[in-house]
Amino acid sequence: MTDVLVVGAGLAGLHLATDLARRGHEVELVERRRRLDVAVRTTGIFVAKTLRDFPLPPQHLGPAIHRVVLYPPSGRRPVTLDSPREEYRVGDMGGLYLSAAADAVEAGARIALGTRFLGRDGDGWRLAGPDGERRVRARFLVGADGARSRVATELGLDRNRLLLTGAEAVFAVPAHDRPPAFHCVLDPVLAPGYLAWVVDDGRHVHVGTAGLPDRYPDGLRAALRRFAERAPGLPGPVPEDAELRGGPIPVGGLLRRISSAEGLLVGDASGAVSPLTAGGLDPCLRQAAQAADVLHEALRSGRPEVLARYDGAELRTRFRGRLALRRGLAAVRSPRLVEAAFPLLGTPPGRAAARAVLFGDRSFPDPVSGAAAAGARGRRPAAPARRPG
Template structure:
């Protein structure tokens, strides 16, 4: 018997598992990947508030970015926004995962890679992997189960919780570039054909370039990779050809907002599994870290009291209410299909009100709510002064 079984070793799963272990609980973390620094899906853009509130290892963060350049579909003009502070840093996600895993192991988390979560039967939660028995499976009993297993969560289905229905898909190429004297910049192309419902981007921080597109999958008749190739032929801010050996990333992005039912007496969801991604910007790294801190406090209370009643306060419907404005803007973005309409409206971004609105979206600090049901959810993992003895088994 383990206290908590966490499925998924992304940032949300790793930070939640570490927080719980530091509070004295027995935690098993499983992930189907055999290497945490492989099969990276996210661009890894961290915003200023995340960098202020969470102690991410600086050696795995790229140079700071203060400039965002917005481009219309025709690429005939642009709007440049410069911030007086460091707004973004692009993380080396493989390095960040490995560093977070090392912290987790040091805290006492047991990590099983190459292990798949299969569901349940009378013997407990079924897992397959290197530590499985002769039949290819093993059973684990856990007081609580956590789904940190991505936008298409298997755990959500097993717990009878809500699942993401509104998804974007993204694809990008990542490669190193020679040192240059251009200021680090984040180029965003607003084109409802190239990137329906979202944007295409080039991020060049002086060390690496990320060039990608994302949008609603049913609006890519040519396929997402073809759209990416088309974009790289004319992408603004792309000063280097994409090399043949560039790393390619991609995957689903939930943008329907935080799900309403994200907990049950048996466990809960965090990160993409719970829809903790901004419906407007599709940013998920800051919400996942803050939500992991909240989830750890809720699970800690449930384990200490021996009652699952604490999980009732982990209410997605209450949290979702904080995102009404962004959900409305998401519906607006989804409805825009004409590049001509965007081109015609784009000059509004160059006006003082337009610039102010863009700066509020791109440079603002609003993310996952800091408080819900009287529980503080920001500032990283808590370290209580005293922890209960680790339970055997």
């Protein structure tokens, strides 16, 4: 029997496994992909708060981005916001996953790639890997397996209902002297309920769009192609060999039931994504620290009921404002309405509001309990910084 079986090797699963293994617990992490540096789904944008609180490997982070440019549907008269601090960096997610996996193995966790979680098998869990099926018994099960979590179903926990779907193309660009920038287009037809973007940090370009899936009559990929033909901030045509990414994004807020006596959920599986901005990397790291604290106490004390403190319903109340804004954004369907209202973003109150959303430090909330709050503040991040060379 292992102490904890973690399903899913995204940042949340990897950091949770590392944290628990460093505390002396036996951890096995399974991931259906055979390689962690392929089939990447996220744009990989890290915000200032993450960069400050978590020592991510600097060699896997792009240049600092201080500028955001907002555009109406027409693309005319954009609003430019500059910040004196570094607000964003785009991560090389393949490199970050490999680095985090190396940390997990060094800490003592076992990682099984090419292994699928199949579900309950008596008093254990059934897995299918390269050598066939096997059964694992674990004191606790952790679902870090994405927006459509199989673990959530097996544990009888809540599942995400409100999902955006996103797609983007990623490609390298020659070095240039344009300032790194994050270009955002507000267009309820092109990106219903969300936005389209171009991120150019001087090394790579990400061009993408996301929105409510039932409002793409000819499909998301067609919308992405149309956007790429006229996207502002795009330095040139998208090359044919550009890397394509995509997947569901939960924006319904943190789920209420994210733990039971058998285990818990982290990251996208638990809905720990900002309902408004759809940013999930900062919440996933903070929530992984909280989950590790709770699991450590339950393992140390032998009391599974400790997991009840990992309460999504309590934490969900901190998302009320963002959930209200999410509903408002989803209700906007007319590009003309956005075009008419867009000049308000250029006024001092409009700029202040945009800065609060784009440059603010609100993320996954700290819980009431002191131990988990300390973990969420980055008291002991799971992955140490790796220096180049």
